Amino acid sequence: MEFLVITAIKLALILFVFMTTLAYLQWVERKVIAHVQVRMGPSRVGPHGLLQPLADVIKLITKEGVMPPHVNKGFYLAAPFLAVFMALISISIIPFGTSLTIPAFQIGSTTFGPYTTMMELANVNVGILFVLAISSLGVYGIALAGWASNNKYALLGGLRSSAQMISYELPLSLALAAPLLSAGTLSLRGIADAQAGFYFGFIPKWAIFQGPFPQIFSFIIFVISSFAETNRVPFDLPEAENELVAGFHVEYSSMTFAAFFMAEYANMVTVCCVASLLFLGGWQPLWPVALGSNLFAPAIFFIAGALCLYHGINPARPFDRITLPVFAVVFFGLAGLFAFPPVVPVLMPIFWFLAKVGFLLFVFIWIRATLPRFRYDQLMGFAWKFLFPVALVNLLITGFLVALFS
């Protein structure tokens, strides 16, 4: 009973945070790309366009869903559900912090607790394989959408997507295997725990720095392949507008169209979570607590708040005088949260984990704003003739050195 209640609470919390993240990732992406291209980005709905995701959701829900006449109805309707389902389910096994203990408390005459729970929905001992299995099933949603639409552009998009995902899954899995060798476990929590500690007291033992062979190459291969797995620029051939109109989702409208976008962003978040767990040490801090890494989070929130306050006092636009001080108060509040000692051991791991995931998401968006799209034969040649051999050699060297030094 206790387990069920705690799991239900965690489920609701994770679902809320995840869904909000997905909605606001769109806003962040548009804003970042706009600033890279020296534009304003969304700025009309709410202060700094912050209510834009809400407006988008309302627009998409109230739009008319058009069913084209010559589609294969069953598969046409099932495809977006499949894509979203496969994209959302992986988050259930991502650990995002250490354990949380709620001390015993009294309501009326009954005493509850103490409760201890790990910060994840499920600790699966083959967690990383589960992520791989689910991500490889995600192809079906896109492939079926392309095929069932009965449209040549959609079919080409679906075909490109499945070919690309099959090809890039190989370097992705090989790049994954190398840090698994040094961690010696398949559980995501175990992998993150294996990266705790520091060399010489200040270099973190994250997989990208860890001996006997630092996994920096497999990290780069993983990130490149995950661009292709999530159909992002520069590998977004399945939805190349100038060749395929829109790719596999050309016949979709309203919520079914939104479903594909949601799946893309959810896949992005999952891939970034896996990358930070496998290569960047999950919730392990960048430098030891003894050197003051616990002060990093309040400091960064304090600086952000101070910046907002400064720009609020010297506003560039008239409404900044009201909105920026509000943001400043929010940031100061977040900084103040870290002043309570009992909260720190719970919040710091979450902060580090979210910081790493956020950084990787920013890299995804940054690259989208920077790089042009690949040509299709370049994309395939790159996967098979460069990434695959490099990943294989990296795995061989890692395996050899791990066997030698353990």
Added chain:
Amino acid sequence: MDIFFFLLFAFIALIAAVNVVLQRHPISSALSLVGVMGSLAVLYLLLGAEFIAMAQMIVYAGAIMVLFVFVIMLLNAGTEERTGRSWLAQIFGVPAMIALLGLLCFFAYKVFPNAGFVKFGDFTGGGAKEIGYALFTDYLLPFEVTSILILIAIVGAIVLARKELD
């Protein structure tokens, strides 16, 4: 609880397997086969072989069946046409199937006379470590021979494809 899940997923696997044959469109058949693979993976999981279950999902449902669907989409295979069955199949089809099933059950019972239900969690040799250990010690020769066989098949496929190109 485990018997409930076993029956549920065995039933789903059977329904999907029958559906593979009954469906007239190749894509529907291929997707039913994915259903069979998925329920088999759940059955492995119920036996306590979590590594095999995940490998089943990654390799069969995730890679091989995606290739099947890919090829069907690429060739744009249409719905198959029904032709009249031969009188031989109409008369003897169902009895022959029942006889075959009976024979299978009989031999299964002969070979494993005291077979019972496996309880969830009884079997613990399904982790990655145990599988890897077994593959590289007891079953090293079959494992390597299979790898070479697959390598030959890959090389053969490439040679055949190149001939088409020239």
